[in-house]
Amino acid sequence: MDRLDDFYNQLLLGFTMPDRMWVGKPRKTKFAQSTLNLTRNGIMSADRFFVHDELLEEAVKMSMLPPKKLVELVGFARPCMNNMWIEWNEALRVKLLHKQYLERFKALGIEDKLEPLEERTLPDKCGYHIWQLASYYDHTDALNVPNSPQRKYRHSSFSEMGYYYNSYSTIQGKIMFTPMSYYLSLEPMTTKELLSDHTAFGNRGHSTRKKDMEDHDKVRIQCALKGFGSTYWKIHEKIATRYMVKIAELMSVSFHEMVYSWFSEEYMQNNIQQNFTGSSDSMNGDMRFIVALNCLINYPHFVIQKESPKVYQPRTMYGRRMPRNEMRILTLELPKPHGVTYYTRKFKNVGSPKRRHKRRGHDRYMKLKDGTVVKKWIEEQWVGNEELGTIFHEYDLKKNVKRKEG
Numbered sequence: 001m002d003r004l005d006d007f008y009n010q011l012l013l014g015f016t017m018p019d020r021m022w023v024g025k026p027r028k029t030k031f032a033q034s035t036l037n038l039t040r041n042g043i044m045s046a047d048r049f050f051v052h053d054e055l056l057e058e059a060v061k062m063s064m065l066p067p068k069k070l071v072e073l074v075g076f077a078r079p080c081m082n083n084m085w086i087e088w089n090e091a092l093r094v095k096l097l098h099k100q101y102l103e104r105f106k107a108l109g110i111e112d113k114l115e116p117l118e119e120r121t122l123p124d125k126c127g128y129h130i131w132q133l134a135s136y137y138d139h140t141d142a143l144n145v146p147n148s149p150q151r152k153y154r155h156s157s158f159s160e161m162g163y164y165y166n167s168y169s170t171i172q173g174k175i176m177f178t179p180m181s182y183y184l185s186l187e188p189m190t191t192k193e194l195l196s197d198h199t200a201f202g203n204r205g206h207s208t209r210k211k212d213m214e215d216h217d218k219v220r221i222q223c224a225l226k227g228f229g230s231t232y233w234k235i236h237e238k239i240a241t242r243y244m245v246k247i248a249e250l251m252s253v254s255f256h257e258m259v260y261s262w263f264s265e266e267y268m269q270n271n272i273q274q275n276f277t278g279s280s281d282s283m284n285g286d287m288r289f290i291v292a293l294n295c296l297i298n299y300p301h302f303v304i305q306k307e308s309p310k311v312y313q314p315r316t317m318y319g320r321r322m323p324r325n326e327m328r329i330l331t332l333e334l335p336k337p338h339g340v341t342y343y344t345r346k347f348k349n350v351g352s353p354k355r356r357h358k359r360r361g362h363d364r365y366m367k368l369k370d371g372t373v374v375k376k377w378i379e380e381q382w383v384g385n386e387e388l389g390t391i392f393h394e395y396d397l398k399k400n401v402k403r404k405e406g
Contacts, residue, residue: 007087007125008048011168014175015040018261023176026261036261042139043129047081051088051293060096062292063285064104067236067243070228070288074250077294078186079163082132082379083139086293090126090169091119097285104235113234123169128290129257131166133183134159136257158193161186165290166257167283179263180279181256182227182287188249191216216252222280223251229285251287253279 014021015036026032051059065073098117105111131139137159162185167178183189191213224247225233233240253276255268268275 006050007127007168007170008043008050008085010125010170011043011127011175012040021175023171023174024262027264032261035258038140039129039257039261042083042131042136042257043085046083046085046129049084049086049297051086053089053092055296056088056093057096059289059292059296060093060100062296063097063289064100064232065292067239070291071243071246073295074184074247074291075186076298077184077291078298079130079132079294080297081130082135084130085127086130086290087125087127091122091124093126093289094122095119097289101231101235108235110234114231121171123171124173126167126169126286128286129166129168130290131164131257132160133162133164136164158185158189162189164254164257165287167279167286169282177256177258178279178282179256179259179268179275180253182223182283183252183254184227184287184291185250189252191220194252217248219253219276220248220251221245222276223253224248226280226284227251227287229288232285232288 010021018026018036026036063070095117101114102111105114162183165182165184167181169176183194195212195216221244224244228244228247233244236243256279259268
């Protein structure tokens, strides 16, 4: 994928003229416009990750691990930023995934059950805006509402360990989003917790009645089925139910962050099942792939390589200049077998003062006196001296390729 045409900048331009660049047209109400602005501001403040084509194949292969391994991986798939944007070449990902499915289906002798790939209908690009729930609540100012259910769960494991995944894609040059979005938690979430929080799927009155909870339990099973890929579960048909139940404990679904810019609350409530089905089909298998990507990003042996920003020629789309964010690019080559290596250093004085910059969330491994290794998650944080200036980072994800000597 050409970095000049990255989806993020196209999306930012799309916010300035949504009537021309999006599928469908936004509503003209004040609330719809405020939702649009809120989403734009959230995406603009997100830390950016771009997945190179050569890494896609590795992530797709990793996403094909057996269900038992995949369930274990979810605990390591914590997004390294509380507000992040990640994008990739979706058409290529789908083709690579179809190739993996075809190999598995042939091995099982059931290749006739695999639906053919319709390349004409494939999205061009795909990106996800991922929020930690607590950070999302802060962004929307929900905590300022008296007696808000978010206030209750702001510092609970529900909001700290749960993440909100909003899908965006382009097809034939137009931007689109799914009306529904997935939740994925690092720890099991009870249905009662979810229904006590008004962001849960289709819940208008924060009801925790027995029938409502039973209905939502069924929805969560569907989240696991479609979120981790209905075709994937066909390969593991004999054990699918057992592991879908485990994944369902970590998942739920809600309205997309952009939904009220395009649709009224009445329309969404009256067409919940239709929107859920359509969104689930569009995001089929995406969560399994993102779990693999997050695990690769969190791989303990990685390389950070500084690159000099390239000079791009100004581009226009629909008569407007494409935004070009000035950011320093960090390349994470994944995975790396021998520790952490910094390829280039512009300053040799390691102890000199550093400009303010954001350090991404990461696992820290500590060896105790008895030899036990303990893992602790270190939250993202701003470090350095603000008086010396601020550096904004963009993450460029690539596969590490060993170079032959001689």
